[in-house]
Amino acid sequence: MELQTIWFFIWGLLWAVFFMTDGFDLGIGTLYPFLGTDETRKRVMINAMMINAMGPLWDGNQVWLITAGGVTFAAFPLVYAVMFSSLYTALLLILFGLIIRGVSFEFRGKLDDPRWTKIWDACIFLGSFLPALLFGVAFANIFQGIPIDEKGIFQGTVLTLFNPYGLLGGILFVLLFVHHGAIWLAIKSGGGLHESAVRAATRIWPVLLVAAVVFLVHTWFATNLYDNYLGNPILFIVVLLTVAGLLGSRVFMAKGAHFKAWFASALTIVGATFFGVIGLYPNLFPSSLDPKWSLTAYNASSSPLTLKIMLAVVAVFVPVVLAYQIWAYTVFRTKVNEQELTY
């Protein structure tokens, strides 16, 4: 396989791992104001439990985003340049979201003032919901093409991105992450919160299923993603795996096998990302104005030397990172103890 092709799929894989890991954090953050009881005292406890459910892991999860961004810069500098300047406002809104989410965990419990806590609670919700939505909007728009001219200059406004297909992508991402987060919360909590989380996952599932089907159908009309699949039908296996993951997560939830349900949901998210990535190939950032102006793995890549060095770096460090992150997950696999909350 050519270097550029290998890098194209590493690029896709890093985004998929980011969505799979930080996806549940963003999902829990989106669920944050809506789970459990309204009674204030209990609300405080429930929110603290939710933070502690993702607390040890979210920071490490978020680095997959930094790595996906860094690898885009390293392997496909032109894509990094054009993508991030074209999606300027959307990307900065994502960053603002992640900034306020990140500090909220640390700040929220540091003053005994309900108003203070409320501010950061709102930040946790906004800082989770907004990135989840905008990542979906951005990727759906990339799937259908972005109005860039031959110089890679964006011929649109931020509102260009909020077309029906883009919004559908945003809603799909939010639902995927909320579902994923609810399952993680079910794993990590006991008592009333556990029941609420299970209920949330079960109730969201049919909505997610409908959104996924509508998205797959709309993709047929709005994008060229299926061309690669029709040219090579064996690839439909990715779609099948994604659907199997989605169905599996429901079945496992019903059986109370929450870890298995979470893995099935993770498969769905990785599968959904690869559904788009494979459909895009070899485009990384297609132009909707003229296919000639699309940025591809071939016309936007780094030099062979850089691609080789980076391949060595990734081949050494990504397995090491995975190893210690998996260790972190096993250390914190048990339910959050209400008596031993850190935040």
Add this chain to the structure above:
Amino acid sequence: MDALLLSRLQFAATTMFHFLFVPLTLGLSILVAWMETRYVRTGDETYLKMTKFWGKLFLINFAVGVVTGITLEFQFGTNWSVYSAYVGDIFGSILAIEATAAFFLESTFIGIWIFGWKKLSKKAHAAVAWLVAIGSNLSAVWILIANAWMQSPVGFVLRDGRAELTDFLAVVTQKFAIVKFIHTATAAYVLAAFFVMGISAYHLLRKRHVDFFTRSFRIALPFGLAASLLVFILGDLNGVVVAEKQPTKLAAMESLWVTQRRAPVYLFAWPDEANGRNAIEIGAIPGALSLLTKHDIDAEIKGLRDFPPDERPPVLLTSFAFKGMVGLGCVFILLTVIGMFKRNKLLESPLYLKAMLYAIPLPYLAVQLGWLLTEVGRQPWIVYGLIRTSEAVSPVSATQVALSLAGFVLVYTLLGVAGFSLIAKYARKGPEIDDGTGDVRPRTAVRPAAA
């Protein structure tokens, strides 16, 4: 204002804000890991309390540092797309290595450290603290290698309208990068040491938790002294590589206009950039500049007049940032040397303690001046001698950048106020121990609760 100026303001604001928090992370992570190691080795509970108290301040600071770092990773693409496409082959790969080889380490293990007190053995938990410290400092290594390449581009060819990597080792091991890393890291250690000594001094002045804060002070003091000396020596070496690689920055730092042998250092000079001379020059030390930068008192140093005006950096800002930084560097050595003499009688030295308390902001000022010197002194280039800042900006509208800049100013101001007030609050409160000397009032609401 155009997108270029706004983007420059935004980059300056977000980077300088980020660097209000990074140095404390770099230095305090080491001190906290050391305190925890002492606890594991000796079993002395005071070291555990120290780990927890300084660790709490560390974490508040860490949170703001991490989230503001994300912005920087993406800002090259959003605001400097021409630059990114031009140098991504080299610069982008260094940033990607930083994320994979260092940032993961720091971010994964910080979560384990915060939540893992009861899940890990004492030894494993202390090891995790060291992994956080190593991860943070490795991050700095890679970021400074990337920045050094902007100052002194090496190991590349210009091909197909961009810079392409030809020699990875040259990029990673160039002297500029090594000197820059050690200079920046030791500056960060000075800041962390002064932070710990200053807060300790605050409590010692009030005779609270005397044992706890005397020990904290004495842990930070040698660390601070060594760092103050090293940062100065490395600063001198930095001057030598700047003289070799960035002659315009050197001339601007020293407001040297005329090319000359036995070039002087002025104790004070007020540059008059329009007329290409100094309006005021006081205390010239003949030959000092030649001696310091070329190790030869007769060496010729090129003055600014021999560079085209459009290749000169802003002289006033560059030279004042430089002189301010060096002056502060001397203060840090002085204060830590005095500290070595006072270390066994801190309580009897209220004047010194007071000085150390008020010295807390000084290293913050020094590191900001250092970055101003580095980045303003590199102008008008974004990569020295290769591509100008004015050519590097994204084709985005000024309105978009104005809005994002306004957003950053607003959000960062609130974050800064919240972050520093929390640090101040918990620093004043002191450790949660009852040794009869501390203020151990029950925790009460800061303000009356209102729904």
